[in-house]
Amino acid sequence: xxxxxxxxxxxxxxxxxxxxxxxxxxxxxxxxxxxxxxxxxxxxxxxxxxxxxxxxxxxxxxxxxxxxxxxxxxxxxxxxxxxxxxxxxxxxxxxxxxxxxxxxxxxxxxxxxxxxxxxxxxxxxxxxxxxxxxxxxxxxxxxxxxxxxxxxxxxxxxxxxxxxxxxxxxxxxxxxxxxxxxxxxxxxxxxxxxxxxxxxxxxxxxxxxxxxxxxxxxxxxxxxxxxxxxxxxxxxxxxxxxxxxxxxxxxxxxxxxxxxxxxxxxxxxxxxxxxxxxxxxxxxxxxxxxxxxxxxxxxxxxxxxxxxxxxxxxxxxxxxxxxxxxxxxxxxxxxxxxxxxxx
Ligand SMILES: NC(=O)C1=CN([C@@H]2O[C@H](COP(=O)(O)OP(=O)(O)OC[C@H]3O[C@@H](n4cnc5c(N)ncnc54)[C@H](O)[C@@H]3O)[C@@H](O)[C@H]2O)C=CC1
Ligand SMILES: [Mg+2]
Numbered sequence: 001x002x003x004x005x006x007x008x009x010x011x012x013x014x015x016x017x018x019x020x021x022x023x024x025x026x027x028x029x030x031x032x033x034x035x036x037x038x039x040x041x042x043x044x045x046x047x048x049x050x051x052x053x054x055x056x057x058x059x060x061x062x063x064x065x066x067x068x069x070x071x072x073x074x075x076x077x078x079x080x081x082x083x084x085x086x087x088x089x090x091x092x093x094x095x096x097x098x099x100x101x102x103x104x105x106x107x108x109x110x111x112x113x114x115x116x117x118x119x120x121x122x123x124x125x126x127x128x129x130x131x132x133x134x135x136x137x138x139x140x141x142x143x144x145x146x147x148x149x150x151x152x153x154x155x156x157x158x159x160x161x162x163x164x165x166x167x168x169x170x171x172x173x174x175x176x177x178x179x180x181x182x183x184x185x186x187x188x189x190x191x192x193x194x195x196x197x198x199x200x201x202x203x204x205x206x207x208x209x210x211x212x213x214x215x216x217x218x219x220x221x222x223x224x225x226x227x228x229x230x231x232x233x234x235x236x237x238x239x240x241x242x243x244x245x246x247x248x249x250x251x252x253x254x255x256x257x258x259x260x261x262x263x264x265x266x267x268x269x270x271x272x273x274x275x276x277x278x279x280x281x282x283x284x285x286x287x288x289x290x291x292x293x294x295x296x297x298x299x300x301x302x303x304x305x306x307x308x309x310x311x312x313x314x315x316x317x318x319x320x321x322x323x324x325x326x327x328x329x330x331x332x333x334x335x336x337x338x339x340x341x342x343x
Contacts, residue, residue, distance in 0.1 A: 036170055051126070094106060174186070190262050196268050196325075221235075241280060249268045296318070
């Protein structure tokens with residue numbers, strides 16, 4: 001099965017810009033992570049994405065499109081001064097990337113300041129991350145998620161878990177150190193597999209009791225310590241729906257900020273078409289069942305959660321396009337359509 005994971009460089013990961021510019025940007029970011037002085041300079045000439053209690057600031061442009069504004073650090077310092085706050089607050093920002101012109105980009109949480117005052121001066125609104133994902137264009141969603149995940153990690157790792165002493169961050173925010181134990185802490189993600197199981201003609205989707213009514217998704221589960229991705233896929237499918245996976249193919253990955261930072265590894269899997277009887281683990285799942293290509297195609301066309309008349313059974317829909325589950329389901333539907341055309 002290992003050979004299927006060779007597909008790490010999928011077409012979507014191909015770098016289209018000249019290699020040298022990409023390399024120089026990555027080397028520059030590496031320098032910013034390693035050298036506090038250089039990072040401080042980059043912060044002064046760079047720009048900030050603002051958050052309030054982890055909700056990102058969004059602005060609506062003339063065309064009604066929502067964007068996450070990158071505000072120059074000097075401008076944010078001006079805003080802080082207007083609000084009677086210390087402009088050094090920008091030092092609490094975390095590095096999240098840089099533009100093609102090597103202008104460093106940071107995220108900063110202004111949760112200590114009255115929300116409406118910041119919104120007024122910045123000309124935007126702080127929006128809950130789940131809602132922001134729906135409003136932003138697809139290419140901005142990963143950046144907003146990364147900024148929030150790093151800020152959240154810093155907010156919850158202020159103390160060493162071995163000594164209880166405070167931890168101290170470097171300027172970029174890429175690590176925290178406890179001077180007492182000497183431990184260095186790095187931002188953490190939990191690896192999760194997400195799997196679209198097919199029997200050749202149908203695909204298997206499940207729903208947790210906490211999902212919105214009618215929403216079904218690919219099956220997912222956290223990797224146990226010491227497990228490979230392949231072992232997790234086999235175990236999770238066995239545990240949650242009582243089926244044995246026959247083959248497995250890597251599709252892609254995604255950072256997923258809810259409820260904490262997960263690293264989603266997405267795969268397609270097949271089961272024996274003669275052994276498809278599902279036995280649902282009712283602790284994990286509310287339901288899991290097989291769906292036809294027709295049902296899935298219809299669900300993929302629903303761009304918003306459907307409104308259901310009272311008393312009617314909820315309409316079937318799938319996670320929105322920014323979720324990697326949607327990508328797996330779309331890929332499966334495309335493969336099935338191709339198969340039908342060829343036959
Ligand atoms: N981006 C996407 O398209 C999708 C993302 N997901 C995400 O996948 C994640 C995992 O899916 P589940 O079916 O809930 O996992 P799961 O099937 O492993 O069950 C969750 C249970 O695993 C245990 N667990 C083990 N390690 C954990 C950890 N590091 N953090 C939290 N709980 C842990 C807990 O007891 C928890 O109740 C969820 O956080 C969910 O948000 C799920 C579906 C779609
Ligand atoms: Mg699960």
